[in-house]
Amino acid sequence: MAAVLFSAVILVCLLLPIAVLSYGFPAALKLERAVPPNHEMEMSQLKARDRARHGRLLQSLGGVVDFPVDGTFDPFVVGLYYTKLRLGSPPRDFYVQIDTGSDVLWVSCASCNGCPQTSGLQIQLNYFDPGSSGTATPISCSDQRCSWGVQSSDSGCSVQNNLCAYTFQYGDGSGTSGYYVSDLLQFDMIVGSSLVPNSTAQVVFGCSTSQTGDLVKSDRAVDGIFGFGQQGMSVISQLASQAVAPRVFSHCLKGENGGGGILVLGEIVEPNMVFTPLVPSQPHYNVNLLSISVNGQALPINPSVFSTSNGQGTIIDTGTTLAYLSEAAYVPFVEAITNAVSQSVRPVVSKGSQCYVLTTSVADVFPTVSLNFAGGASMFLNPQDYLIQQNNVGGTAVWCIGFQRLQNQGITILGDLVLKDKIFVYDLVGQRIGWANYDCSMSVNVSATSSSGRSEYVNAGQFSDNAAAPQKPSLDIVGNIVLLLLLVVINMFL
16 A cells, blocks of 8 residues: 555656646646445535535635626616625525625525516526535524624524524615525635635525515626625625635726626735725724815815714715715715816706716816825725716716715715725725725735735736636745645545
């Protein structure tokens, strides 16, 4: 046996240069554990177990988790950004909206009542069936993980079947209910400039059995919602607790030319980033907005309008399409914009919104707006960051204020209209949020802490089946590949 093992190790060493020269990674070798003839486990169970094990080995290479992004902020086209996840064994694809305004990942369940059957987004909708996944486990009321949702008043126990159930109500009046399950999330990891696919981690997510409101409309239907909040049930918190990913995530949502963008678990590094502290002990990503300036002039708004107290404050939310101001801030904001452009455009009111008719580019006419936050951080908005184009006929365009009025509410919500074309970093360890204007069609540098504790930088963008071939791995990565191959071969003979 020792001679055979030694020969196998030599064989791996001889084959290694071929693997390195092809610029490939071990995931492409389809390595599997040898199965004794008298093994009593189902083959599907063995494959699921090996898939999880291989995922753990790949994670030890140290990198960042990269999710594809599709969709756009434009409410006349899509009005949301979404990503594709792979859940279960065997994995199935689910398209879910990216939402920093909620905590839980949930997808439509096979037994869902009222869930949409088709989508106007030209995507194939799927339903998660726990019985068809070899690694799915329903979360019971006694499971400690059920308490993660109970703490935020989202979960409860079903007396009939002892399942950990949930009910969510969203700000637009829509809602969903169902129960929690645990299963494998399959994702891509970027190491250096190369893609390492098919890593896995066990996560708890919702299996939706009922949906209401806008969630059931088919025009922009998706399979579920991917909550990126800070609570224990969020995927970002779960992966961080397993040391799979850091407690920081970043996105760069592309505004023009079809949308899309970048979403990574890791910190996008950009020299022009500015940061503001998160308001502590809040259920959402609340920040302290201090003032709004138009053309460098602060608007006459009482700072108490933006204060965080009793359900008031400023929230950053990718699940919101437009942006919202309380009436005390909305009126002076619109007046300042109108006064700044009154000599160059024709102001009109359309369906209750302040609009402008113009024959030139908005960039040539409309002023820059600055949102000024605690810590000296300012967010500079170009006209396309606060205006929405309604139509364009014969060289005459109608643009409307994209900020909406919230009556009798002291809430400011910064949605995709404002967040697009910027890098945003959510540093949950440092309890801060940072941003910088950026062309989100370009790649970005992402920092992640490796298993050795070092801070490593990788280059992330949107990967697809048509992406360029991975570049040559570094010597550190090659060493990890050698270790991985040796571990697999040795394991086959144990």
